[in-house]
Amino acid sequence: MLHFDQTKGRADARRVPHGCNRCLSDEVAARGLISIADAQAAQRMAVQQGVHVADVLGRDYRISDYTIAAILADAAQSQLINPLEQPPDENLIAAYGPANCLKDGLLPWRRMGGACIVLTARPDHFTRHRTRLSDCFGHVRMAVTTEEQLHRAVQKHCDRDLVKRAESKVADHESCRHWDAGFALWIALCVALVGIASLILAPTTVFAIFTAWAILTLCLNAMLKGAAAYLGWREAPQEAALVTPARLPVITVLVPLYNETAIAEHLLTRLKALDYPRALLDICLVLEADDQTTRDTLGRTTLPTWMRAIVVPKGTIKTKPRALNYALDFARGSIIGIWDAEDGPAPDQLHVVAHSFANAAPDVACLQGTLDYYNAGSNWLTRCFTIEYASWFRVILPGLAKLGLVVPLGGTTLFFRREILEELGGWDAHNVTEDADLGVRLARHGYRTALIDTVTEEEANGRAWPWVKQRSRWLKGYAITYGVHIRSPSKLWRDLGAWRFFGFQVLFLGTLSQFVLAPILWSFWLIPLGLDHPLRPVLAPWAFWTLAGLFLMSEVIGFVAATIGLRKARKPWLIKWALTLQAYFPLGALAAYKGLWELARKPFYWDKTAHGVLLPKGWKAGAIQPPPPPLHPVSGE
Numbered sequence: 033m034l035h036f037d038q039t040k041g042r043a044d045a046r047r048v049p050h051g052c053n054r055c056l057s058d059e060v061a062a063r064g065l066i067s068i069a070d071a072q073a074a075q076r077m078a079v080q081q082g083v084h085v086a087d088v089l090g091r092d093y094r095i096s097d098y099t100i101a102a103i104l105a106d107a108a109q110s111q112l113i114n115p116l117e118q119p120p121d122e123n124l125i126a127a128y129g130p131a132n133c134l135k136d137g138l139l140p141w142r143r144m145g146g147a148c149i150v151l152t153a154r155p156d157h158f159t160r161h162r163t164r165l166s167d168c169f170g171h172v173r174m175a176v177t178t179e180e181q182l183h184r185a186v187q188k189h190c191d192r193d194l195v196k197r198a199e200s201k202v203a204d205h206e207s208c209r210h211w212d213a214g215f216a217l218w219i220a221l222c223v224a225l226v227g228i229a230s231l232i233l234a235p236t237t238v239f240a241i242f243t244a245w246a247i248l249t250l251c252l253n254a255m256l257k258g259a260a261a262y263l264g265w266r267e268a269p270q271e272a273a274l275v276t277p278a279r280l281p282v283i284t285v286l287v288p289l290y291n292e293t294a295i296a297e298h299l300l301t302r303l304k305a306l307d308y309p310r311a312l313l314d315i316c317l318v319l320e321a322d323d324q325t326t327r328d329t330l331g332r333t334t335l336p337t338w339m340r341a342i343v344v345p346k347g348t349i350k351t352k353p354r355a356l357n358y359a360l361d362f363a364r365g366s367i368i369g370i371w372d373a374e375d376g377p378a379p380d381q382l383h384v385v386a387h388s389f390a391n392a393a394p395d396v397a398c399l400q401g402t403l404d405y406y407n408a409g410s411n412w413l414t415r416c417f418t419i420e421y422a423s424w425f426r427v428i429l430p431g432l433a434k435l436g437l438v439v440p441l442g443g444t445t446l447f448f449r450r451e452i453l454e455e456l457g458g459w460d461a462h463n464v465t466e467d468a469d470l471g472v473r474l475a476r477h478g479y480r481t482a483l484i485d486t487v488t489e490e491e492a493n494g495r496a497w498p499w500v501k502q503r504s505r506w507l508k509g510y511a512i513t514y515g516v517h518i519r520s521p522s523k524l525w526r527d528l529g530a531w532r533f534f535g536f537q538v539l540f541l542g543t544l545s546q547f548v549l550a551p552i553l554w555s556f557w558l559i560p561l562g563l564d565h566p567l568r569p570v571l572a573p574w575a576f577w578t579l580a581g582l583f584l585m586s587e588v589i590g591f592v593a594a595t596i597g598l599r600k601a602r603k604p605w606l607i608k609w610a611l612t613l614q615a616y617f618p619l620g621a622l623a624a625y626k627g628l629w630e631l632a633r634k635p636f637y638w639d640k641t642a643h644g645v646l647l648p649k650g651w652k653a654g655a656i657q658p659p660p661p662p663l664h665p666v667s668g669e
Contacts, residue, residue, distance in 0.1 A: 056085050057074045057089065059106075059107070060089055060099070066089075074089055081279060081309060083282070084154055086104070088311045092310050092311060094337055097180060098178055104153075104155055104176050105175070110155075112176050113149075113177055115177055116181055118141075121142050121143070124141065124143070126193075127168060127169070128140050128165075128168055128169075130186050130193050131197060133186050135361065137182065138158065139151040139152070139177070140165075148170065149175050150169075150174055150175070151177040152177070153177060158174040194345075195344075195358065199354055199461045202456070202458065202461070205519070205520075206460070206476075207462060208469075208513075208516045208635070209460070211515075211635050240567060240570065242549055243579070245545060246553050247582055249542040250586050252542055253538060254586035258592075259431060260427050260430070261596055263430070265596055276390070277386055277387065280312050280386045282312045283313060283382050283385065284316060284363035285314070285382075286316050286318055286359050286360070287316065287317050288318040288352050288355045289318065289319055290326065290373075291323060291326060292325070292326045293325060299373055300335075302376045302377070303315055306377070306381070307379045307383070310336075310338045313382070314364040314365050315339040316339075316341075316359050317340070318341075318344060318356065320344050320350060321344060321346050327341075349462060351461060351463075351464065351466075351636065353458075353461045353463060353466035354462075356370070357458045357459055360458050365450065367389065367447055367448065367450060368448045369382075369445075371445065372444040374490050375444055375490055377486075377488045384401075384485065385447045385484065388482065392482055395479050396481070397452040398446060398447065398448050398470075398474055398480075399481070400429065400441055402445070404421065404422070406489040406491065407494065410494045411494050412612070413494045413496065413616070416609065417494070419606055419609060419610050421492075421597075422598045423593045423596075425442065425597075426596070426597040426601060427600075429483055430483045432535070433482065437535035437536075437539070438536050438539065439483075440468035442467055443466075445486070456473055456477060463509055463513060464505050464506075464508055464637075464638055465506055465508075465512070465513060466509075468509060469509070472513060475532060476517070496619065501626070503627075506627075507627040508627035511544055512635060513540060514544065547620050547623070548621070550617065551621060554614075556583045567579075587614075590613070594607070594610040594613070595607055
């Protein structure tokens with residue numbers, strides 16, 4: 033009979049007795065499934081990585097979960113039970129809690145012979161939690177199942193509870209789920225009526241007030257961008273990690289998918305290029321239950337042993353953060369990462385994450401990687417998108433972090449310490465910019481986000497109306513996030529402090545103001561065109577030219593930030609296209625109006641962006657990396 037050491041807590045969850053590893057791997061070899069040399073190699077790998085040898089045998093040697101479960105059951109002199117064929121007692125699951133069943137890898141099955149039979153795929157999990165199980169159920173006995181069968185049984189019998197939990201993990205006062213669209217519509221109509229009446233009665237005064245606010249927010253944004261650009265320009269080379277972790281962590285990466293066909297083959301190929309140890313890698317493809325398109329696509333593909341699909345049942349809403357919350361309960365890792373369907377992460381990215389966390393302070397809860405685009409040269413829109421992101425991820429976000437301000441997260445290439453992510457309740461399932469909202473909540477709870485030097489390639493949105501729809505969702509989410517966190521300004525001030533509170537206003541209220549009032553700012557382009565400006569007759573010459581100068585200064589700062597970002601991205605050939613951003617941002621104003629309208633009509637609607645539309649020329653299906661962009665513009669660019 034195997035004996036398993038008792039350990040406590042998540043931090044010790046990977047301490048597996050060597051005897052257990054030897055018995056399992058020797059028995060697999062004895063059955064002729066692997067060689068003795070492979071069995072010994074699997075034992076050594078399990079000890080080095082601090083995992084159960086079953087993980088190594090399953091992921092590196094493709095030994096089936098059923099075979100491993102049967103061997104473990106024989107060794108422990110216990111039953112092998114399939115809870116899908118022999119359903120569990122739902123009352124026992126409810127008593128322990130569906131989420132606890134998934135987290136602990138335990139399934140209270142039935143009461144038999146005066147004992148509660150508890151199923152597990154890893155006998156050491158049963159030993160570790162035996163005291164808790166006894167407190168809950170009295171006398172307990174262990175039986176063995178596979179992890180997949182355990183998960184599916186919990187899903188089958190507790191899907192309503194898990195869905196409800198996924199939709200309401202974040203505390204009420206930090207969530208937007210109680211957003212009153214009807215009230216928002218009423219406020220919007222009142223504001224619109226007041227605005228129209230004011231314009232009729234005093235058009236010049238109203239225009240002057242809006243211009244003053246637009247210039248004020250423009251200046252504050254320019255100052256913030258200028259400080260970030262200065263810090264980025266003077267940025268010293270990143271030092272090598274001071275500490276190499278003795279053991280790499282198990283990393284779970286959640287990849288939400290919806291209606292994906294064109295991107296699926298590319299996604300699987302790029303993920304297979306990751307060089308992280310397979311026994312420590314847990315890739316979860318998160319699918320919606322009604323997404324038959326993606327399920328059929330993946331059904332025609334044999335997934336690697338370290339990759340699995342998690343199907344999210346229907347609920348009251350359908351959003352990416354809801355799907356992430358649901359999948360989080362099934363995750364194996366102590367670090368949780370996020371990639372999007374179209375992502376192409378650097379093969380060594382997870383090693384960078386593991387080393388960065390090993391060297392980070394305890395209050396660093398999140399690591400944000402850099403996003404770039406592999407189809408920058410597809411058309412003008414993708415060029416501008418690439419320029420915008422080069423400035424944001426390589427200049428602005430690092431500058432915000434260095435300034436100690438709130439870092440609004442990007443939606444992908446994010447990695448969290450799991451215990452902190454769970455402490456905060458995961459993602460707000462109703463917020464359509466769950467990433468930015470989570471960045472604010474991290475800061476409010478005293479945690480920091482650090483930027484790491486690793487790049488994920490994505491597909492830039494290169495079609496005008498889909499771009500507007502995508503940007504309207506982002507701006508709508510910014511507005512909701514601002515509304516949620518400003519409910520109690522005094523508490524937000526206490527949580528963030530004066531400096532970060534000010535930065536929050538500039539980032540969220542300032543950004544929204546800039547997009548909404550953009551047409552007013554564009555009126556200053558009338559001057560170089562030789563046309564008169566509406567404010568020139570009512571302002572002193574020095575005041576008018578000061579406003580015009582501030583507008584011009586902000587444009588110069590934006591161009592400098594874009595130039596720095598593009599040089600860091602090694603795409604200097606795009607610098608000349610940065611001069612055309614003035615024709616690009618009007619789309620953002622249209623998106624802002626669309627987003628504000630949706631706040632009052634359908635605030636939680638997730639406008640899905642299609643992927644796989646503009647792949648680079650010469651990029652064949654299955655290619656790991658797209659062809660590199662030219663160092664200098666070529667004909668047609």
